[in-house]
Amino acid sequence: MPLPRHSDTFTLGSRTVKRLGYGAMQLAGPGVFGPPKDHATALTVLRTAIASGVNHIDTSDFYGPHVTNRLIREALAPYPDDLVIVTKIGARRGEDKSWNPAFSRDELTHAVHDNLRNLGLDVLEVVNLRVMFSPHGAAEGSIEAPLTVLADLQRQGLVRHIGLSNVTPTQVAEGQKICPIVCVQNHYNVAHRGDDALIDSLARDGIAYVPYFPLGGFTPLQSSTLSEVAQRLDATPMQVAIAWLLQRAPNMLLIPGTSSMTHLHENLAAAKLQLPDDAIRALNAIAAPVGAASVTSV
Ligand SMILES: NC(=O)c1ccc[n+]([C@@H]2O[C@H](COP(=O)([O-])OP(=O)(O)OC[C@H]3O[C@@H](n4cnc5c(N)ncnc54)[C@H](OP(=O)(O)O)[C@@H]3O)[C@@H](O)[C@H]2O)c1
Numbered sequence: 258m259p260l261p262r263h264s265d266t267f268t269l270g271s272r273t274v275k276r277l278g279y280g281a282m283q284l285a286g287p288g289v290f291g292p293p294k295d296h297a298t299a300l301t302v303l304r305t306a307i308a309s310g311v312n313h314i315d316t317s318d319f320y321g322p323h324v325t326n327r328l329i330r331e332a333l334a335p336y337p338d339d340l341v342i343v344t345k346i347g348a349r350r351g352e353d354k355s356w357n358p359a360f361s362r363d364e365l366t367h368a369v370h371d372n373l374r375n376l377g378l379d380v381l382e383v384v385n386l387r388v389m390f391s392p393h394g395a396a397e398g399s400i401e402a403p404l405t406v407l408a409d410l411q412r413q414g415l416v417r418h419i420g421l422s423n424v425t426p427t428q429v430a431e432g433q434k435i436c437p438i439v440c441v442q443n444h445y446n447v448a449h450r451g452d453d454a455l456i457d458s459l460a461r462d463g464i465a466y467v468p469y470f471p472l473g474g475f476t477p478l479q480s481s482t483l484s485e486v487a488q489r490l491d492a493t494p495m496q497v498a499i500a501w502l503l504q505r506a507p508n509m510l511l512i513p514g515t516s517s518m519t520h521l522h523e524n525l526a527a528a529k530l531q532l533p534d535d536a537i538r539a540l541n542a543i544a545a546p547v548g549a550a551s552v553t554s555v
Contacts, residue, residue, distance in 0.1 A: 263507040265528065269313065269465050270383050270418030270439040272341050276503060277528045278313030279306040279521075280469070280512035281325040289320050290354045293328065293516065302521055303332035307340065309525050315442070315467065315512040317345045317387070318371045319356070326375035334377050343467075344372045345422055345442070347387035347403065358389040360403040369410050384410075385420040385442050388428065394444060395425045400432055408436040422469070426455050440465040440510070447501045448478055450544045460508040467510045472498055482543050486536045492527070495520070499527035501540045 266273050284299045286292050293299040306314070316325045329342065336342070346368035349359035359368065372381055386407050390396040400421070410416050420440035421432050432438050441459060445452045445468035456466045472478055472495050483494040490497065495513075502509050513524045532540070 267465055267508055267510055268463060269341055269510065274313040274341050274510065275310060276510050277525060278315065278510060278512045279311045280514035281314055281316040281329060282320045283514035283516045284328055285321040285324040288354045291321065292324055298518065299328050299516065300332040302516065302518060303329060305518065305521060307333060307337060312339045313341050313510060315343050318368060318375055319348045319350050322350045323375050326372060330375065330377045341382050342376060343383040343385065344381055345385035345387040348389055362406045365403060365406045366410065369415050373415065380414060381416050383418045383420055383439060384416045385422040387422040388424050395423050397425055397427060400428050401435060404432055404435045411436065438464060440467055442467040442469055444470050446471050446473060446478060447498050447540055448480060448544045456506050460506050464508060465510045466506065466508050467512060468502060471502055471511055471513050480543055482539050486539060492530055493523055496523060496527035496530050499524060500530040500532050504532055504537060
């Protein structure tokens, strides 16, 4: 007998959000730098996402920099009551479009105030500390100093909840000793499964896992298995990639990014796609699972 589907909502801090949200990074210009290629379309994408029921948007002031936050404010303020905007701090952009760590107390404090101003908010609902110890992904190192600064900003009432991004399980455990962690945002998708064990342990603790690059990011996923399953289910490969993530774990919150109205409609429609068990088994075989349970049919 098939197991029941996961709920289409999950807890994020003190709010309940739909598990299919929207990531705003793709709205900035090429290289996530400068203005969008089409300002009017960027506003329409944001407004359509909200009108379609999305109530979780992921952003950062280092997209542009400042571009996506200002677009979100222009398109959506005054914000709907149920909308949760999640931002992140811990990086700054160079003139050459580079991404640089920005972890000092001064930089983190400025980043929170920049996000508040550019989003037009009095308090940020969720702020992720984006860790940057290595340009190649999550890498070990203590996060105590920057997370203590963010926890201080939370105590000042500027930040309601704190999450972590680009972190190892050891850093998540370290972070949880410093302050409550409501979400973890790491690189994960059907072909990149290093966080399998972490996802399951966060699910047991009721903590949201938010994969970045759910569709492969700057090099969108390509896989004959994805294409075959998509063809069989009369869907697109990206819809299958989204559906696989939604069925992977109940605490998985999706933020696929797009600057295209066509892709936005396609991605949102994936919430209705239920993958049969044999399709999930085929998709599970795209990448070797790392750590704990991977084969799940809910
Ligand atoms: N914490 C971090 O370090 C971190 C890092 C990266 C991203 N993020 C967050 O995660 C979100 C998601 O990541 P992402 O946007 O980089 O990557 P993604 O969602 O994996 O993929 C986005 C790419 O896929 C394309 N795409 C989207 N929908 C498609 C569809 N239906 N068919 C074909 N192509 C499609 C987009 O191009 P089009 O614009 O042409 O649709 C874009 O090139 C970001 O928006 C950002 O908020 C966080």
